[in-house]
Amino acid sequence: MSMFGQVYVKNNRYKIKGNFHHLTPNIPIRNADDGWKLMGVTNPRDMTYIHAYGGEAPFFEALSQGKLLGTRCDNPDCEFQGTVYQPFRIHCMDCLGRNTIIDMTDAAQKNAVIHTFMVCERSGAFSLLDKPIKFINVEFEKVDTILMSYLSKGSPEIGMRVVPIFKKQSPTYTIMDLSWVPAGTEEDQLPEGFGF
Numbered sequence: 001m002s003m004f005g006q007v008y009v010k011n012n013r014y015k016i017k018g019n020f021h022h023l024t025p026n027i028p029i030r031n032a033d034d035g036w037k038l039m040g041v042t043n044p045r046d047m048t049y050i051h052a053y054g055g056e057a058p059f060f061e062a063l064s065q066g067k068l069l070g071t072r073c074d075n076p077d078c079e080f081q082g083t084v085y086q087p088f089r090i091h092c093m094d095c096l097g098r099n100t101i102i103d104m105t106d107a108a109q110k111n112a113v114i115h116t117f118m119v120c121e122r123s124g125a126f127s128l129l130d131k132p133i134k135f136i137n138v139e140f141e142k143v144d145t146i147l148m149s150y151l152s153k154g155s156p157e158i159g160m161r162v163v164p165i166f167k168k169q170s171p172t173y174t175i176m177d178l179s180w181v182p183a184g185t186e187e188d189q190l191p192e193g194f195g196f
């Protein structure tokens, strides 16, 4: 039986179903220059990792619904009360208090610009992004941090106005569900599954 491992939480415990690791045969490694003598074996490893999002879960849920959430420190005793965090941070870095979750979708659509960028011709293992990958740092008005993401269309330029797009169709519930395109891009130009 082959089935992806599935997990849900009930009564504060993980309930798991399916296969979380697969037995895959070892394959001998032989030396072609020395009579194909045995040199070793491959040890395939394939496992499913349970990645808990904790307090960041609302951020990933919102991406699948086309919303960009950030957080804000509302602690009146904090020296920097009112700091807005994007990327989403659960706790204020200054007072360590719990931040308030805020919806930043509107602000992201209206006043996000590329702070700087980096174009990568190669990527790491398991990257699903199309190459070259256009990593961008996104700057928002009245936001105190800078978001790292990627541009799906066009060529990045410093100061370029960009708008967020969301993978609402078959979301992955990862940061891959958020990407950006130059302001003015038409909806039919977006990558498959993405919308504004």
Ligand SMILES: [Zn+2]
Binding pocket: 073, 074, 075, 078, 079, 080, 081, 092, 093, 094, 095, 096, 097
């Ligand atoms: Zn604070």
